[in-house]
Amino acid sequence: MNGFRSLLGAAVVFTLAAHLTAQNAPQNQTGTYDRTQIAAGAIIYGQCVLCHGVNGDQITGVDLRQGKFLTVASDADLVRLLATGRPGAGMPAFTMLRSDEVAALIAYIRSGFDSVASGVKVGDAARGAALFSGKGACATCHRVGGRGAYAASDLSEIGAVRKPESLQRALVDPGAAMIPANRSVRAVTRDGRTIRGRRLNEDAYTIQLIDEQSRLVSLSKADLRSFELSPTSSMPSYETTLTVDERADVIAYLLSLKGR
Amino acid sequence: MRAYRSLCGAAAVFTLAAHLAAQNAPPNPQAADDHFVIDTGARLYLGQCSACHGTNGDLINGVDLRAGKFLTVRSDDDLTRLLATGRPAAGMPSFAVLHTDEARAIIAYIRSNFDATTEGVKIGDARRGEAIFEGKGACASCHRVNGRGAYAATDLTEIGTVRTPASLQRALVDPAQAILPANRQVRVVTRDGRTIRGRRLNEDSFTIQVIDEQSRLVSLVKSDLRTFEFIPTSSMPSYAATLTADERADLVAYLLSLKGR
């Protein structure tokens, strides 16, 4: 990892082609596209700008920057679309692009047209759904569409409020990505009972939480012996337990959750 | 008065011209048109005017005949002149073909707010009315207009936007009948024997708010009062005898001109 990162640090001196070749051979272990790649994609986007516009939103129903597409979900879909075009809808095939150029273009789109950010790979949502309830065991804490547990926040609408990059961060470094409002609470009452749960609301005198038995509980701070917020997230990092492709699939699934 | 009314009761058998002639000879002491005239005006209006002004009188921009809203007209005389000359530039033809009594009937219908069951009210000259308001009528000794006058009775600064000519006419002739319940005068005696008189501003189950005779805003808790009564009559005098019909028409014109600021 460290060696790979320093390689990328020096990558600006490589030619684009050489760099992309070097990068595509070993899988990018972070599930993101690097900045050089995104910057290269920005130049290649010159092919697209005439129809899609500088902001990627000139085609009705499509907003490339916001990740809003008509048929595309995963990066693989984007690769296919660029190869075949959608002649019926007026989009030509871009077969003249090399695969590294296509990858750069996708990186630029996934970065939200922001070469300072890192583009996030988006995999296959159906595979992601299987990982969510299977290998990832996400549903043991999170709830989606009325199924799963209440311990962690409900993800039924997560695709409507989070960006790929933020989801990627949450999977790799949950402690850093956690929203402060959702922190875990550990309270000990005057008579020594311990209540653990997730904070829902708080004011100067009271705190509302959902406890480990999924009960809504309101506590008066004056009645507590101790009251602490956990600095860490109880969610594990998936940096090593899921592969990059698996994380990309989970992200694709989470992005597909837009509420009901 | 009674004889005149019974004459009107039989008037349906007269021709309009005869009827109006009979009515015009002595000046109408009520300054109000009777239903027969208004009814005739309604038929004339529907035939001659409604094609452009509409049955509700509001089809010409800026004009709402029923609500008394005109572009140039103020008094009844203005209306008579307008019907005689028309406003060719604005597309309104002259109705010189109408007899004067027919024109009068149309005006009566307009002034009745298109309601043949009410009485149309004559509207005189606003400037003369203003002089009466402050002079002979002594209205300003109780009412306030544009920051001048007393607080004892209601402020009339915007009265022209909220009242119809008929309602103003009624208030001048029969104030007790015309007073709004909300504005009634109250007389209360507190537990410690103080008497407070004033005009009601607001009331609920437990309290009442008034403006007293010294123009102070006072709120009273009903349970603190020994007695609490409304003064059944209006303290406003009737102008049925003290002003002539024409003077009242002028006063109505002035009041209608008060549209706030």
Place this chain on the structure above:
Amino acid sequence: MTKTTVMLIVVALAAASYGLDAQVSSDRLLRANDEPQNWLTYSGSYMSQRYSLLKQIETSNAKNLELKWMMQNQVFGTWETSPLVVDGIMYLTQRPNDVMALDAKTGRMFWLYRYTNSGRQTVCCGAQNRGVAILGDTLFMGTLDAHLVAIDTKNGKPLWNVAVADDKLAYSITLAPLVVKDKVIIGVGGAEYGIRGFVAAYDPKSGREVWRFNTIPGKGDPGNETWSGEAWEHGGGSIWVTGSYDPATNLTYWGTGNPGPDWNPDQRPGDNLYTDSVVALDAGTGKLKWHYQFTPNDGYDYDSVQVPVLADLMWKGTVTRAMLWANRNGNFYVLDRENGKFLSGTPFVKVNWMSGFDEGGKPIQTPQPPGKVTYPGNQGGTNWYSPSYSPRTGLFYVSAWENYGSIYRKETVPFEPGRRFNGGGNTVAMPNPDAPAMRRNAINDWTDVVGRGAVIAIDPKTGQPKWKFQMYDVTDGGILTTAGDVLFTGGREGYFHALDARTGVELWKANLGGAIMSAPVTYSVDGKQYVIVNSGNVMAAFALRE
């Protein structure tokens, strides 16, 4: 013992009695009276008496009530909701279709759910919602765009969302649903727009419609002959206030709204069944068991959309399973709720649209000549405001509009889908042609001369008032009574009153500053009884001073 300890013990007891997750089972709903600390249905129980067995607050100490918390909502407009309280948690709605979970002890929020309406929703009388129903861990809410939504009690997330009717035709839902066993029962509003009303039951797990009862019978169905021509197709008969349920007969009772068009009965000759009626439906199938029509061929907008209050009374020497009903048409009725038999009808306000009842309990109508005043007026002798019945006092309590009349005007109106279908209009009878009509002003500029509010305590056996508590302004507030013999209510003036339920004597009042447009609810948490009421945009919770 600290308060927290008490709370934890209460939670532990609840868990012991109702299982670990303390779900609101249909059995708990059936026995709502066994847990007076909670408020589990719109009217408190299936009998819909809005009566609580709590008696910590009683006539001698009500003067010691003090404000415990307030919760200001985030939207403007009259607030007609009646909350549920389940084991210390309050579930309530705010305009247009937001649901909140609050700590019933502090008023602090656990979660807020915001439903987004279609944008096509059409309602006659404000973006109202009157509350939710609960079963298990699920809340049910009807929406202005005529959907039914199931919401998770734990986190306020929607579980399913189904269209009940077409909002383009101005169907809407404003009432709180009623859960009976394994069904969520709901009805639709929109009788001002020529809808054809219905009551429908939904499966709480899937949102699938299980049965539907059309309040306007279709061609070939019994009752259709009370319409002429095709008038039934737009016959109204809306359902916009929650019904009741009697487990002994498995009947659910619903009051139906006005016929369409509202004010022109000539456009729909006949009795117009089942408008302005109470219908008794089999809760399992939706089949009509009986009906009673309060106002046949109504020309006055006298919706019978009142809460059907069920009470067991001694009636002429026998225990009778009765239904008590103060109707918008100005009469107080006693019906036999097993068969719908008319037992008595007595005016509780001035009534001149009818002169009496025939032997079958049908009103003898006396239409007033054009231009003359009809009593009660268009808003009725009462309206949708929740009444109350106290088994302790044996009295029925209603929020009434006294001495209030309207002048009606009828005209022929064509039906256009989704458009107003009123057929005329009405004006409030005023003492002076220039006087302001009754409305909600900061200043009362129309006064009690035009009509005034009152709480009337009616003895069901005689139909006569036992006492009256008069208010200067009219009232849209509902009524709550308790085993402490305290009656709670409020009105447009914004006063929240505690009265002696036996005598009507005022025990305590607070000026909350905004019109009270819904009914109070009482519950207890940690052994303390609270009573809440909505005033303006604020919910205020009161309890006894420590």
